[in-house]
Amino acid sequence: MSRKTQKKLTVGVIFGGRSGEHEVSLVSAASVIKALDKKKYRVVQIGIAKDGAWVTQKPMAALKSGKPAKQGSRLMPERVLNRCDVVFPVLHGSYGEDGTVQGMLEMANVAYVGGGVLGSAAAMDKVVQKQLCDQAGLPSVNYVWFLSKDWRKNKPAILQRINYKLRYPMFTKPANLGSSVGIGKCHDRQELIAGINDAARYDRKVIVEQGIEPMHEIEVAVLGNDHPRASVPGEIVSSNEFYDYDAKYVDGKSQAVIPAKLPQSVKREIQRIAVLAFKVLDLSGMARVDFLVKRGSYKVYLNEVNTIPGFTSISMYPKLWAASGVPYPQLLDRLITLALERYREKAALATSYRPKEDWYK
Numbered sequence: 255m256s257r258k259t260q261k262k263l264t265v266g267v268i269f270g271g272r273s274g275e276h277e278v279s280l281v282s283a284a285s286v287i288k289a290l291d292k293k294k295y296r297v298v299q300i301g302i303a304k305d306g307a308w309v310t311q312k313p314m315a316a317l318k319s320g321k322p323a324k325q326g327s328r329l330m331p332e333r334v335l336n337r338c339d340v341v342f343p344v345l346h347g348s349y350g351e352d353g354t355v356q357g358m359l360e361m362a363n364v365a366y367v368g369g370g371v372l373g374s375a376a377a378m379d380k381v382v383q384k385q386l387c388d389q390a391g392l393p394s395v396n397y398v399w400f401l402s403k404d405w406r407k408n409k410p411a412i413l414q415r416i417n418y419k420l421r422y423p424m425f426t427k428p429a430n431l432g433s434s435v436g437i438g439k440c441h442d443r444q445e446l447i448a449g450i451n452d453a454a455r456y457d458r459k460v461i462v463e464q465g466i467e468p469m470h471e472i473e474v475a476v477l478g479n480d481h482p483r484a485s486v487p488g489e490i491v492s493s494n495e496f497y498d499y500d501a502k503y504v505d506g507k508s509q510a511v512i513p514a515k516l517p518q519s520v521k522r523e524i525q526r527i528a529v530l531a532f533k534v535l536d537l538s539g540m541a542r543v544d545f546l547v548k549r550g551s552y553k554v555y556l557n558e559v560n561t562i563p564g565f566t567s568i569s570m571y572p573k574l575w576a577a578s579g580v581p582y583p584q585l586l587d588r589l590i591t592l593a594l595e596r597y598r599e600k601a602a603l604a605t606s607y608r609p610k611e612d613w614y615k
């Protein structure tokens with residue numbers, strides 16, 4: 255078939271979601287929709303309201319209006335799903351970046367962009383992510399984790415464990431969030447207790463980390479399936495004491511330095527660890543891998559892996575690829591091709607086994 259007669263691919267873009275990062279997803283998805291090459295793709299917009307209802311009638315406007323959706327279906331309407339050749343979940347955080355939507359798409363037998371069920375779920379949980387990466391020998395900061403329930407029951411015992419292992423400043427985080435929601439920087443015991451109490455409101459698990467100070471905050475974009483590549487690393491210069499929600503999205507004063515001004519050997523080390531982390535977590539398609547690099551010594555710590563990174567026009571993931579020779583629209587083409595490749599490879603695997611005897615009858 256010549257290119258001209260090739261039919262357009264229908265891309266379903268899912269956005270919104272039952273997550274603290276609902277608003278960020280709306281902005282990311284609007285950029286993705288705008289940048290998708292309309293000569294190649296027909297776009298179907300699919301919204302998820304904050305209460306989990308699927309919205310298919312003018313979803314972007316409906317979700318931006320902030321009005322709660324009428325209790326709609328909790329499952330993606332089949333007629334919408336059947337129209338899509340590939341789905342791009344542009345959802346950050348819970349019920350979107352964590353393997354749940356990916357599971358639904360697997361069951362529906364539709365190709366989709368980004369990590370599968372296992373990788374998305376493992377990367378979403380900061381504790382599980384750290385445990386897997388630690389096991390593979392990847393460098394990360396010291397941490398202590400516990401259940402919010404146990405914190406409420408026995409604060410002194412948990413504080414003792416933390417004091418034994420970590421020094422101030424420390425960072426308190428809910429295990430399963432993003433966009434810095436629920437994250438606190440703690441300089442003393444009082445701030446530590448307040449930080450843990452806050453993180454425990456968001457999650458059944460809390461992680462307290464050793465703060466690295468002063469540091470370079472470095473991000474790398476990874477692209478590919480089984481043989482992924484890393485972009486040039488970039489540095490974030492945060493407008494606030496740390497890269498919190500306002501510094502990320504609201505005040506517009508944080509800067510990105512791309513490529514990061516670090517020694518070549520450190521940049522290469524960061525790229526190597528980013529690709530390893532991607533493989534260890536069994537990811538596919540894309541991920542943004544974030545690092546903390548101690549100033550002076552350039553000691554590298556893996557901070558976190560994001561399986562659906564921000565996709566706004568000023569987001570690091572597309573900017574890092576643009577600086578590495580892959581402009582935004584081509585990046586989307588590549589992600590869609592990778593999704594279709596993975597789908598085909600999986601579809602080619604055997605899914606039945608014929609036992610010799612009919613023992614099950």
Ligand SMILES: Nc1ncnc2c1ncn2[C@@H]1O[C@H](COP(=O)(O)OP(=O)(O)O)[C@@H](O)[C@H]1O
Nearest residue numbers: 395425431432433434435463464465466496497
């Ligand atoms: N251990 C740490 N040491 C120093 N700064 C940290 C540490 N952990 C987090 N931060 C700061 O907090 C920000 C948010 O933390 P992060 O773990 O990346 O959470 P999120 O998933 O919400 O992005 C980071 O971008 C960084 O600025």
Ligand SMILES: [Mg+2]
Nearest residue numbers: 433434544558
């Ligand atoms: Mg982060």
